[in-house]
Amino acid sequence: MQKSTSNQAEAKQMGWLQRFNPIGLALGASLLLAALLWPAAGWSQATGGGAETMQLQLGFSALQAHQWLLGMLLVLSITAEIIARLYPRESQVSCLGSMMLAGVAYQVLRFATSAPALWLQAVILLMLALVVMFGMHYLSRQLDKPLPRLEQALWWQVFVAPACVLVAGFFSDFALARIWHALLTLELLALLAWYLRQRWQALLTHPPVPAKARTNLLKLSALITLCCLAMLADQALPLLPQPLLPAWTVWLVLAQPVLMITLGLQFVASFARARRDSDLQQVQAEQGMAERMAEMEHSFAGTVEQKLEQVTERERKRIAADLHDDLGAKLLTIVHTSESDRISTLAREALEEMRLSVRGLTGKPVQLLDALGDWRAEVVSRLGQANILAEWKAPAEDVVHTLPARAYVQTTRIFREAVSNIIKHSGGTHCTISCNVQDGDFLVVIQDNGQGIPAELDGRLDRGHGMASMKSRAKQMHGQCLVESGPGWGTVIRLTIPL
Known part of the structure; x- marks a missing residue:
């Protein structure tokens, strides 16, 4: 020391x-x-x-x-x-x-x-x-x-x-x-x-x-x-x-x-x-x-985001390829070889869902007019098969907006869920589907003349009929899905999606 x-x-x-x-x-x-x-x-x-x-x-x-x-x-x-x-x-x-x-x-x-x-x-x-x-x-x-x-x-x-x-x-x-x-x-x-x-x-x-x-x-x-x-x-x-x-x-x-x-x-x-x-x-x-330094950080963040998007895109394509080559081939085999019409129908529906999922993973943006044509054909066909009159109201032909592939897939599934509910639960004979573009948003109103949602489910609409799934899909697209219903006056579904 x-x-x-x-x-x-x-x-x-x-x-x-x-x-x-x-x-x-x-x-x-x-x-x-x-x-x-x-x-x-x-x-x-x-x-x-x-x-x-x-x-x-x-x-x-x-x-x-x-x-x-x-x-x-x-x-x-x-x-x-x-x-x-x-x-x-x-x-x-x-x-x-x-x-x-x-x-x-x-x-x-x-x-x-x-x-x-x-x-x-x-x-x-x-x-x-x-x-x-x-x-x-x-x-x-x-x-x-x-x-x-x-x-x-x-x-x-x-x-x-x-x-x-x-x-x-x-x-x-x-x-x-x-x-x-x-x-x-x-x-x-x-x-x-x-x-x-x-x-x-x-x-x-x-x-x-x-x-x-x-x-x-x-x-x-x-x-x-x-x-x-x-x-x-x-x-x-x-x-x-x-x-x-x-x-x-x-x-x-x-x-x-x-x-x-x-x-x-x-x-x-x-x-x-x-x-x-x-x-x-x-x-x-x-x-x-x-x-x-701020420019470098911004550039680095953009590069990282771009790399992340590239990695995500590659992973999506890999998953889509696996689904198409493996699961898709097996479902297609069932469709063509099954002796049961019911099994063949279910396999065909599963194959369509799989193709829709693959499109959401790897597809390019879709023109809104083309998407409206696909939705109209499917909705009118399904409701007609159930003896329900479908009235389709589309926007003008000069719409130039596009939808990302993921938004197209999610909206398609919302349409399918809504049509399934009308066919299975409404008991109605008429359905009006109105589509419009307003202030940069895509608006959809689906209204039937059925019996409406039962009173015992009042206040708990999200717990049944796939309502929670529809709202979740709309939220993923930064939009919203509102459901209005009551006994005896049908059900109204309002979907808003930002373009």
């Missing part, structure tokens, strides 16, 4: 070490420096008169505005870091936040006078090198063109630049700091120019160019150009004699943080638009996937 706990602790420690990386270290260091030197810089500016390091004096109003702008930039950088934590897949936004954070520290340290000049110059160069490195990380990943070798070189530059300044300072050589400062500024300008060039190439190589995309890129180009000019002015102003500069030039120092804030907002807004478009594409992809 102790060994397991120890292994878990080691695994947890290794997981922390794996998450530890140089970029995280640089980010934490820049955040710590900004937090520690912010109040010191403000106090030293207020008491010491401002930028002795950069040889540029700021008035109190300009100093307050500069601090407020840096505070806004700090909030924006923290916002970018929060966005990066909320969306781990968008790791480049963390580089944007780190770049702005290092930029805040750089601006704060430039106007600090409380630290020794040598160490202050080294830390200023460290912050500027971090701005270049994080900017390269962010812009290259936004273009989806990472440059690992260049990024590694910029990472080494973060340590080399301040180290060179410290070493040169021990030999009283302060010119190297200005050289490094100019070199890092040129690197930042080159980085922004490379980014703009790549954006324009990507836009122009895929015509037609959308007007909105061109407008957005023009705005971004103008903003980056102003940032470059502000950086050049920021480097040039401290080198000029201050007595010769107009009073308003002091406010040019504020241009760089203002443009940095605007550029940061532009990048965050572009990320928000990209995220919105990505979410919209994901929703559309999920909807498309759901639609395709």
